[in-house]
Amino acid sequence: xxxxxxxxxxxxxxxxxxxxxxxxxxxxxxxxxxxxxxxxxxxxxxxxxxxxxxxxxxxxxxxxxxxxxxxxxxxxxxxxxxxxxxxxxxxxxxxxxxxxxxxxx
Amino acid sequence: xxxxxxxxxxxxxxxxxxxxxxxxxxxxxxxxxxxxxxxxxxxxxxxxxxxxxxxxxxxxxxxxxxxxxxxxxxxxxxxxxxxxxxxxxxxxxxxxxxxxxxxxxxxxxxxxxxxxxxxxxxxxxxxxxxxxxxxxxxxxxxxxxxxxxxxxxxxxxxxxxxxxxxxxxxxxxxxxxxxxxxxxxxxxxxxxxxxxxxxxxxxxxxxxxxxxxxxxxxxxxxxxxxxxxxxxxxxxxxxxxxxxxxxxxxxxxxxxxxxxxxxxxxxxxxxxxxxxxxxxxxxxxxxxxxxxxxxxxxxxxxxxxxxxxxxxxxxxxxxxxxxxxxxxxxxxxxxxxxxxxxxxxxxxxxxxxxxxxxxxxxxxxxxxxxxxxxxxxxxxxxxxxxxxxxxxxxxxxxxxxxxxxxxxxxxxxxxxxxxxxxxxxxxxxxxxxxxxxxxxxxxxxxxxxxxxxxxxxxxxxxxxxxxxxxxxxxxxxxxxxxxxxxxxxxxxxxxxxxxxxxxxxxxxxxxxxxxxxxxxxxxxxxxxxxxxxxxxxxxxxxxxxxxxxxxxxxxxxxxxxxxxxxxxxxxxxxxxxxxxxxxxxxxxxxxxxxxxxxxxxxxxxxxxxxxxxxxxxxxxxxxxxxxxxxxxxxxxxxxxxxxxxxxxxxxxxxxxxxxxxxxxxxxxxxxxxxxxxxxxxxxxxxxxxxxxxxxxxxxxxxxxxxxxxxxxxxxxxxxxxxxxxxxxxxxxx
Numbered sequence: 123x124x125x126x127x128x129x130x131x132x133x134x135x136x137x138x139x140x141x142x143x144x145x146x147x148x149x150x151x152x153x154x155x156x157x158x159x160x161x162x163x164x165x166x167x168x169x170x171x172x173x174x175x176x177x178x179x180x181x182x183x184x185x186x187x188x189x190x191x192x193x194x195x196x197x198x199x200x201x202x203x204x205x206x207x208x209x210x211x212x213x214x215x216x217x218x219x220x221x222x223x224x225x226x227x
Numbered sequence: 228x229x230x231x232x233x234x235x236x237x238x239x240x241x242x243x244x245x246x247x248x249x250x251x252x253x254x255x256x257x258x259x260x261x262x263x264x265x266x267x268x269x270x271x272x273x274x275x276x277x278x279x280x281x282x283x284x285x286x287x288x289x290x291x292x293x294x295x296x297x298x299x300x301x302x303x304x305x306x307x308x309x310x311x312x313x314x315x316x317x318x319x320x321x322x323x324x325x326x327x328x329x330x331x332x333x334x335x336x337x338x339x340x341x342x343x344x345x346x347x348x349x350x351x352x353x354x355x356x357x358x359x360x361x362x363x364x365x366x367x368x369x370x371x372x373x374x375x376x377x378x379x380x381x382x383x384x385x386x387x388x389x390x391x392x393x394x395x396x397x398x399x400x401x402x403x404x405x406x407x408x409x410x411x412x413x414x415x416x417x418x419x420x421x422x423x424x425x426x427x428x429x430x431x432x433x434x435x436x437x438x439x440x441x442x443x444x445x446x447x448x449x450x451x452x453x454x455x456x457x458x459x460x461x462x463x464x465x466x467x468x469x470x471x472x473x474x475x476x477x478x479x480x481x482x483x484x485x486x487x488x489x490x491x492x493x494x495x496x497x498x499x500x501x502x503x504x505x506x507x508x509x510x511x512x513x514x515x516x517x518x519x520x521x522x523x524x525x526x527x528x529x530x531x532x533x534x535x536x537x538x539x540x541x542x543x544x545x546x547x548x549x550x551x552x553x554x555x556x557x558x559x560x561x562x563x564x565x566x567x568x569x570x571x572x573x574x575x576x577x578x579x580x581x582x583x584x585x586x587x588x589x590x591x592x593x594x595x596x597x598x599x600x601x602x603x604x605x606x607x608x609x610x611x612x613x614x615x616x617x618x619x620x621x622x623x624x625x626x627x628x629x630x631x632x633x634x635x636x637x638x639x640x641x642x643x644x645x646x647x648x649x650x651x652x653x654x655x656x657x658x659x660x661x662x663x664x665x666x667x668x669x670x671x672x673x674x675x676x677x678x679x680x681x682x683x684x685x686x687x688x689x690x691x692x693x694x695x696x697x698x699x700x701x702x703x704x705x706x707x708x709x710x711x712x713x714x715x716x717x718x719x720x721x722x723x724x725x726x727x728x729x730x731x732x733x734x735x736x737x738x739x740x741x742x743x744x745x746x747x748x749x750x751x752x753x754x755x756x757x758x759x760x761x762x763x764x765x766x767x768x769x770x771x772x773x774x775x776x777x778x779x780x781x782x783x784x785x786x787x788x789x790x791x792x793x794x795x796x797x798x799x800x801x802x803x804x805x806x807x808x809x810x811x812x813x814x815x816x817x818x819x820x821x822x823x824x825x826x827x828x829x830x831x832x833x834x835x836x837x838x839x840x841x842x843x844x845x846x847x848x849x850x851x852x853x854x855x856x857x858x859x860x861x862x863x864x865x866x867x868x869x870x871x872x873x874x875x876x877x878x879x880x881x882x883x884x885x886x887x888x889x890x891x892x893x894x895x896x897x898x899x900x901x902x903x904x905x906x907x908x909x910x911x912x913x914x915x916x917x918x919x920x921x922x923x924x925x926x927x928x929x930x931x932x933x934x935x936x937x938x939x940x941x942x943x944x945x946x947x948x949x950x951x952x953x954x955x956x957x958x959x960x
Contacts, residue, residue: 144399155431161810176404177436186433187783211409212423213441 127170134161139170142178149187154185164195169200174208182218233453233618237278238331239567244271245320245327246633252317253636260301260308269298270465275323277461284335286667287326290344293351294319306354315350317637322347339718339898359493382475383509387419388449388456389476389499391484393442395466400437403463409443411459416449418428420502425873426490444498481505481513528891570663573623580620581899587613588897617897624664628706629657631670635677639702642681650685656706665785665805669715672778676717676801677702679774680895684721694796696720710808710879711829712787718800724793726750732759734906751791753777786914788931790881812900814917814927816893817876820868823925825898826887830878830930837873845937847886849877855937856886862912862936878930885937887928898927912936913923 126140128150136157144152158164166185182198186198189196198218201209209215243945248271251264272294279287294316300306308316325339338344390412394405412418424442428434439673450455453473460469468487472480485495496514499505505513587610594606632654643650661669685691685700692698703718726747733739733753745753753759757776787805806831814825835849846853854877860868868890876887907913914929 138233151431151436176439176441177399180434180440180559181436183425184429184431184434187428191430204730205739211406211413211421212441212651214423 130157131167134163135165135167137164137167137170139172141173142181143173143175146176147177151181151184154181155188156212158185158188158192158194163196164189164194167200168198168205169202171202171205173204178226179208179212179214181183183214186217217225230246231681233282234330235332237282238327241275241327242324245324246616247271248320248372249637250633252313252320253640255308256310256640262302265298265301265308269295269302271297273465280458280461282335286332286336286338287323287330290319290323290326290348293348293355297351297354298759300355314353315347317615317762319347319351320344328958338947342361378562381477381479383478383481383505384475385446385504386448386474388416388447388451388474389472389504389505390443390445390447390456390486390817391468391470391472391488392445392460393424393468393488394439394463396438396440397466404438405441405443408459408463409445412447412456415451415456415459418445419448420444420446420504422498422502424490424498426494427446440443442488444504446502446504450493478509478513481509485513515632515907535565547813573663577620577624580617583613583898584617584899585920589922592920593849600820607941613845614897624662625661626661626663626666627658628669628713629654631666632657632704634670635673635704638674638677639681642678646681646687648681648685648687650681651699651701653701653703653797654705655703659706659708661706661805661807667806668781668785669803672803673704673715673717673782675774675778677704680717680719680721680799680801684719684723686722690722699925709881711812711827712804712881713807715803716800717803718798719737720798723795723797723799724751724754724791725795748791751793754791755789812898812927813894814898815876816896816919816925817859817887817889818891819863819865819889819891822863822865823893823919823923824859825896825925825927826876826878827930828895829926830880832877832879832884835875835877837875837886847875849886854884854886856888856936857933858888859888859933880931880933883934883938885934887933898925900927 123135126138126142126146129137129139131137131171134157136154164185167213198220201218201220205218206215206220209218209220248268251267251271253266255264257829267273272291276288276291276295279291297306297312298316300313301308306312322340322343325343329335329337329339380386392405392408398405409421411420422444424444425440427442429440434440447456453471456468456471457464460467463469470484470485481499485492488495490515494511496505500507500510543582557898572697587606591606591610594602597603635654636652639650639652680702685702686696688698691700701720704714705716705718707714730739730745730750730753731755733750734741736759738753738756738759739745751901755775759775779789782803782805785805787803790802790804791799792802793799806827813828815828815831817824818828837847846855848854856875858873859867870890873888873890874892876889876892878885878887896919900915901917911927911932913926915927916926917925919925
């Protein structure tokens with residue numbers, strides 16, 4: 123039951139659409155690592171991410187770590203509302219260049 | 228949360244936990260309390276509390292909360308699980324069981340036994356002493372307000388709650404997410420600071436996308452009390468490390484916290500200072516004290532020791548962290564993968580399988596007749612698969628009899644205490660399997676026999692000593708499979724049945740003629756007659772004479788039999804023999820003229836040609852063994868055979884054998900048992916019917932009664948079954 127789509131618009135430019143959750147986590151992990159291996163740098167467009175759970179956050183962290191280890195830059199762009207919300211809650215916004223503008227009620 | 232959908236699951240889970248708890252308590256009583264057993268008891272109470280809390284079942288929550296407090300003291304060795312406490316806990320389990328019954332019936336707010344509740348709570352709270360458990364009976368939130376300590380230099384200045392969360396690896400897989408916990412916390416106050424620790428995140432190759440690697444250090448502004456904050460993590464506490472430090476906690480607690488976390492002290496210190504949890508000065512103090520204690524004791528202070536020396540704020544928090552290690556070990560035991568299935572679905576499946584067997588037999592027959600070898604072969608394969616599906620489906624209904632046996636340790640314990648007797652219960656063969664539906668119907672008869680054995684069989688200690696026996700009586704429960712049946716034995720080494728007294732009572736009640744000559748076994752069987760009891764003293768448990776006849780009827784309703792072996796002064800053994808399955812059996816087809824009969828294959832020993840024998844005695848010499856036999860034609864009142872050739876099928880039931888003489892042997896056959904109609908119930912010699920491949924009806928013979936007939940035959944004239952089955956002959960195809 124995959125509710126996540128990924129598109130590579132240009133080499134190294136990925137866009138994610140849908141829910142980034144535990145259901146998609148395993149498959150997405152393989153995909154992201156493969157894309158990282160295949161390119162010198164990555165750009166991740168997160169505008170289409172409608173939901174993000176801890177598994178999803180861990181995957182983003184993993185990708186970030188692996189990129190740092192490999193010396194390859196990653197750009198995180200167009201964070202969706204859901205992404206900004208979660209990252210801000212976890213105080214991880216700065217790790218992913220996310221703007222800190224959501225006010226939690 | 229809505230209880231209606233989850234009610235069944237909640238009750239079932241609770242009942243399983245209560246069984247675990249009872250077993251652990253009984254084992255502790257017999258063999259001494261071990262940390263594992265105490266933990267099992269604690270976990271049961273704790274988990275039930277958590278689940279009940281989800282649905283606001285306050286009666287349960289508040290009661291288990293007090294149990295938990297007491298059990299926690301036992302866990303950290305500040306209280307002993309002595310005999311009185313064990314008994315109290317057993318009674319607590321019983322009361323919880325009754326609460327669960329009430330929930331099961333939808334009466335959530337009704338206290339099924341206010342007297343027991345009050346008495347048990349009073350006992351438990353007495354153990355806890357004043358203060359800690361005060362008011363716990365009324366509400367869950369135990370007033371833990373006294374957290375400020377005024378000594379300067381010993382407490383930090385932080386006015387916020389500090390929560391240190393290290394979630395277990397598997398919580399994501401269990402359907403939980405740290406994000407929801409954090410969001411919930413922010414509903415209880417304001418998160419002043421949160422730091423996400425990612426140190427545990429492994430490299431890509433080792434990272435399991437479904438495991439949880441994140442930890443959190445949180446400063447929370449909240450007026451909630453500790454219990455409320457703790458209860459947020461009820462469902463993950465066992466597999467996670469959750470530490471909650473109150474505002475103005477002791478420095479020692481932060482020392483312990485930093486010590487206990489996997490990350491480096493320096494990093495943790497930086498996090499705590501960056502978040503405002505500790506001032507730099509306080510951090511220095513923490514690190515300094517840390518070193519001092521290490522120097523003093525010559526080692527790094529043991530986890531939790533510092534806290535235990537100081538005044539503890541809340542035991543469960545520390546205990547949870549401390550026992551995390553141990554619980555981690557326990558989890559590593561491979562769990563039985565069990566799937567819960569509705570009984571009705573299983574029955575529906577077995578019915579379908581039954582139809583499949585019949586249809587397959589029919590198709591097989593047609594294939595044979597078509598004489599097309601390819602088709603015959605294909606049908607042969609299908610037949611084999613059908614057989615395996617049949618076995619598999621029937622196997623689904625089999626459960627180990629241990630599930631019934633497991634309630635007996637408690638019964639034996641309670642009853643022997645009540646009567647002041649010492650009794651040891653030995654259970655063997657608990658993994659012998661039998662059909663699920665039969666297991667449930669067997670529980671009460673077994674219970675009655677066991678109670679009888681304890682009440683009347685096993686003597687009081689003085690009598691045993693006088694007779695030169697061991698002080699402790701022995702009650703044994705055993706089960707095993709034998710020739711297509713399951714045998715359950717209940718044995719005791721008590722005084723045995725007094726045959727003379729039984730006979731005398733039976734004569735007195737007019738159940739037996741005064742001059743009747745009965746074998747010892749027949750005398751024993753008299754105790755199954757209604758209204759019979761030789762007990763001089765009618766106790767609470769037995770002696771009213773209403774039990775044993777119900778026992779026998781229950782056993783017979785399951786198409787079984789019950790046999791007694793007893794020696795005066797030495798003991799008795801009750802043996803219950805039951806057929807293994809009620810639905811489909813492997814059968815052996817035989818023919819009498821145009822009628823087909825089926826003999827259960829499990830009971831067939833061998834077949835032979837039947838030579839014409841003369842003589843009134845219906846016994847033949849089978850390789851030197853004298854074998855009684857019956858001619859089925861005579862038994863079923865069929866006209867004499869036209870042909871000379873007959874065949875002999877040797878059958879066995881229990882330890883008895885007999886021969887059944889038939890016309891022709893037709894071979895093996897899977898018989899789907901269809902029950903006989905009401906009017907045929909009284910016929911001896913037939914236990915059911917089945918449909919053959921060609922659609923005709925065949926009768927399944929009742930081997931036990933045929934063997935009995937063969938025994939009486941050897942004394943004289945052939946006996947009849949008392950009904951003419953001519954009208955039951957099936958139609959020809």
